[in-house]
Amino acid sequence: MSKAHRTRQQLLDELQELKSRMMEAEEALRAIRNGEVDALVVSTEIGDQVFTLTGAEYPYRIMLETMNEGAVTLAADGTILYCNQRFADIVKESLEKVSGSSINQYISSTDLQLFETLVKQGLKKNNKVELALQAGGENSIPVLLSVSALRNSNISGVVCIVITDLTEQKRNEEILAEKKLINQIFYQAEGIFILCDNQGTIIRASQSANVLLGESPIFQPFDEAFHLLYPDGTPFVLQSAVGNKSLHAVEVTFKHGDNKFFCFMLSANSLIAHKGVVNTVVEMTDITQRKNMEEALQKTHDELEQRVEDRTAELRTVLSEIKTMKDQLEAENIYFRKEHKMKYRFENIIGQSDGLKYVLYRAEQVAPMDTTVLILGETGTGKELIAFAVHNMSPRKKRTMITVNCAALPENLIESELFGREKGAYTGADTRQIGRFEVAHGSTLCLDEIGELPLEFQSKLLRVIQHSEFERLGSSQTIKVDVRIIATTNRDLEEEVRKGRFRQDLYYRLNIFPITVPPLRQRKDDIPLMVQNFIERYARKFGKQITSIQNETMKALQEYPWPGNVRELESIIERAVILCPGPVFKLSDKLDISPPSLSSGVRTLEETERNQILKILSETRWRIDGKYGAALILGIHPSTLRARMHKLGIVRPETKEYSSQGSGARIQNSDSCILAPDYLKYPSI
Secondary structure (H helix, E strand, O other): OOHHHOOHHHHHHHHHHHHHHHHHHHHHHHHHHOOOOOOOOEEEEEOOEEEEEOHHHHHHHHHHHOOOOEEEEEOOOOEEEEEOHHHHHHHOOOHHHHOOOEHHHHEOHHHHHHHHHHHHHHOOOOEEEEEEEEOOOOOEEEEEEEEEEOOOOOOOOOEEEEEEEOHHHHHHHHHHHHHHHHHHHHHHOOOEEEEEOOOOEEEEEOHHHHHHHOOOOOOOEHHHHOOEEOOOOOEOOHHHHHOOOOEEEEEEEEEEOOOEEEEEEEEEEEEEOHHHOEEEEEEEEEOHHHHHHHHHHHHHHHHHHHHHHHHHHHHHHHHHHHHHHHHHHHHHHHHHHHOHHHOOOOOOEOOOOHHHHHHHHHHHHHOOOOOOEEEEOOOOOOHHHHHHHHHHOOOOOOOOOEEEEHHHOOHHHHHHHHHEEOOOOOOOOOOOEEOHHHHOOOOEEEEEOHHHOOHHHHHHHHHHHHHOEEEOEOOOOEEEOOOEEEEEEOOOHHHHHHOOOOOHHHHHHHOOEEEEOOOHHHOHHHHHHHHHHHHHHHHHHHOOOOOEEOHHHHHHHHHOOOOOHHHHHHHHHHHHHHHOOOOEEOOOOOOOOOOOOOOOOOOOHHHHHHHHHHHHHHHOOOOOOOOOOHHHHHOOOHHHHHHHHHHHOOOOOOOOOOOOHHHHHHHHOOOOOOEOOOHHHOOOO
16 A cells, blocks of 8 residues: 555554564664674575575664665575565565565566666666566556665675655656646636636636636636626526536627627536535637637628529529510511511602601601501501501610401400410410510500401400500419500491491590501502502512503503502502513503493492402402401401302302412512602601
């Protein structure tokens, strides 16, 4: 047992034993001096040899017994000749067992070679060295060995070894080293380490605590020195928080001054110290910078997420707009392909009559506005071309004008064509279709021949014109559009309103800015310019060389009333150019101003109707329906016209020189009026 752990009673017993031994030694010495004993021999048998210490050497034994260090006398081979009780205590063996044994068994195997060298050198000179002794089996203790030769012994080669137990010294050195390390940690630690006693008083603090508080917190209650708060603002009380448990990585906040805050990660562990006192070791690691960085990163992250969200919303809007524009462009392309044959071949309007100049003046006045325009005029006068002129002079000219021929739309498809439809809106609606109003968003929508719209659909059209909104067929979602309306008709809408075939409110909504295109018979001054233009165009197309027109021919053209207007004039010129044999232009047919005479001087209503239908069919080359058909000119439904033809026995002739498909195709594309290229330069009217 080490000295540090022996009880007071054990120490008293050892002291008493030493006193007894001292008294025995003193008694023996007195006996020798007085001659009461001749000699005192201490002998040790080792094999066949007996080693003795004479009485003269007996005081040496007494001295060894009273030493606080272990003492051993060794023979040359390492046999223990003599040892004191202290050595036996160090190696934790009995004195009887140690005496006569080899000392090598008590030397650590790692230090055995060093020990043998030390013993050999000890015969010549004294040496000291630290090594480890085996104490109680495999346990080892640090000791200091002092080796010297025993000069006065009657046995040669005997050495004396003094063993000093360094266990306490090493333990004290370790304690000092630990204290030094702890002091260094307390001084240099980045975190704040606090030691508190049972009452929560600070008894040790790191240097950083002094820097943080501006003064030493030693001997202050922890909760008074540091008024800590949880992140939610609740006060943090150390003694209540710790209790009988440990705290690990608890986030707390320390307010220093008025507006400065520090964040710490606090850990606390209870340790039982001397005499059962419970000390609490508190570690506070400053995480203020980390928290500030986390908050900055979180703020940046939130800002980035918000920006991404805003950007995503913008992109969704843009993608939606792109999709709408894509659908619109696709629909426009479809409509352009459908109306390719209706593309006008004349880029300008040729004419110089006062009537044409006034029409263009009116168009120029209304073009910059978004006002609804109603263009009136007989069939074939070029009403749609005037609509294009209004559009091309308006701010919407960058977008293509969309045209809808109301007379050519079947009644059951009018709504889906104008407003569009959703997939499955009705039987046969296999795909979604965008209507003409939606395609014309941001542009102009020309409702050609609006007088042909069914009465039941006119109310829906009125709502769109008034509110600029509609729903696709099969959908309840309202769509807002920005569309300018230009309507054309060859009917007298006032008369149609009186007869109940056209809604009065729709007529007033359309008739905001009417423009009436005069018929060709009122623009005779424009006929020579038109004839010249038609001849040049068709001569170039058919590879003809026509250089002149007879005066009689031009006079006949100007005197003819032109019931079919420009469309009829173009058809006659085209047919004449095809049949013209030379460079002088001649008409292939005689222009009949009056209808053919009847066999009877008195005409019945049925005969008059039959002759009028025959005349119009002749002008339209027996085309009944469509934009340029006889039914449209006569103002009746195509089925009604066919029924009247059947009743009156009207049958198409087998052969006509103008009945070729080529000429017929020309009629389909001839609804045009030629305007002068400098039509905007005319003087004010």
